[in-house]
Amino acid sequence: MATATGPARRTPRRRQTAQARRERLTRERVLQSAIELADASGIEALSMRRLGEELGVEAMSLYTHVANKDDLLAGMIDAVFAEITPPSLEAHWKTAMRDRALSVRAALLRHPWATGLMDANAAPGEATLLHHDLVIGCLRGGGFSFAMTAHAFAVLDGYIYGFALQDRSLPFETPEETGDLAQEMLAQFPAGRFPHLAAFMVEHVLKPGYDFGDEFEFGLDLILDALERHRED
Amino acid sequence: MATATGPARRTPRRRQTAQARRERLTRERVLQSAIELADASGIEALSMRRLGEELGVEAMSLYTHVANKDDLLAGMIDAVFAEITPPSLEAHWKTAMRDRALSVRAALLRHPWATGLMDANAAPGEATLLHHDLVIGCLRGGGFSFAMTAHAFAVLDGYIYGFALQDRSLPFETPEETGDLAQEMLAQFPAGRFPHLAAFMVEHVLKPGYDFGDEFEFGLDLILDALERHRED
DNA sequence: TCATCATCCTTACGTCGTAAGCCTTATGCT
DNA sequence: AGCATAAGGCTTACGACGTAAGGATGATGA
16 A cells, blocks of 8 residues: 555545544534524523534534633624625615615524523624624715714614514414413413403404514614614714 | 412411521512522522522522422513513603613613523513503503504514613623723734724724613614604504 | 644533422411 | 421432543644
């Protein structure tokens, strides 16, 4: 043998240990697997042991690619931001911010655990910083002063994340479920204890076709229109 | 789940055992202690053992008053809602909703861990339901249709919770800290990587007197004014 | 060819939530 | 007043968690 294959850089030599080993671990693979696991089974199911299992590796092996669990979670958040289509600096600020808001919302629907992780007040990752950079650039380019940019950023992002939080905090997921759960909730208390809430449920929420998620665009446009009015303040 | 109702009241006979025992445990005392502990040391410091210690009791004794840790957390959330001054049904809807929003914000500043717990999508407690009932009543009384009430509720509460989440996710707490941290963050990447963000920091955020928390009222009034405009839609 | 070093694994520790069951003491009935 | 009951609090124990310490393996670079 002694093939002496000149190990010209990066020998793509395949490893073939006794048991066919999984592909080499990387931070990206760890993060991606963690995100898939959290998406599929909830963030509470994401333990280092379980994640290792998912990757065909022992829990401690993960620590080669991730400093600790907080680092893992921070990396996941940053990966979510990386999924978001950033606002275009060419388009009109309003449409750019609208599209971007919808993109954030879509990402948070794909990864509902993300909002819960955002209160970790850790240092934002590169994708997160880049995203914020472009949002600010978009607003500034649209004619917003620094002060108005700060205002606009606070309202818009506050609304986007808060809406996701609210959506997630609702104790029901599907419209069908809503009815039963609402009945059950109100039934625990004397009839007439929450008259306005009860009427609201009966007259609106329980009507066929209602879906809380549909509220998002109304609020978004409400805020965007209002910001347009204040743009020159 | 029916939460353990306290012991029958009957005789107020004072107990005096060998060792002066701490006051009798109640669900309220457990919840209050848990809230104090979370406020003082962060939600991650709240373990059943630690909470027991705080109350002079073993961890397992807490389970007489609380079904499990999730029930404890749900109870804490509901207690936070109970702290909020609900919207007056007499006042004009706009001022009532404004005062109430400020009251929610104040509560979330006092208990910053609350937003992180809100994605638990558990069944809301009595104080939470009552709060929502009055918010809906206030909007309906103010002339909002059911549909507009739903819209208004989603924007307002979304914004309030999202703002708190954003505030908490900032990696700095005090204005002084902001400068150092911002420098540090941007220094990790090539200069010019985040030009808009950098300019925004230098020209606005790092200017003396800036405090992110001050942004809250701008967004609140922006939304309230916009809602007023849509009230009759 | 060998030394180095990154990768992955084994073992172990302290902490967590909580199930099971015991002991003590207050309660409610006679 | 006396007693049966059950509620409140305690002890012990289990399995899962994050992760520190150090060992084994195999790829890389001299």
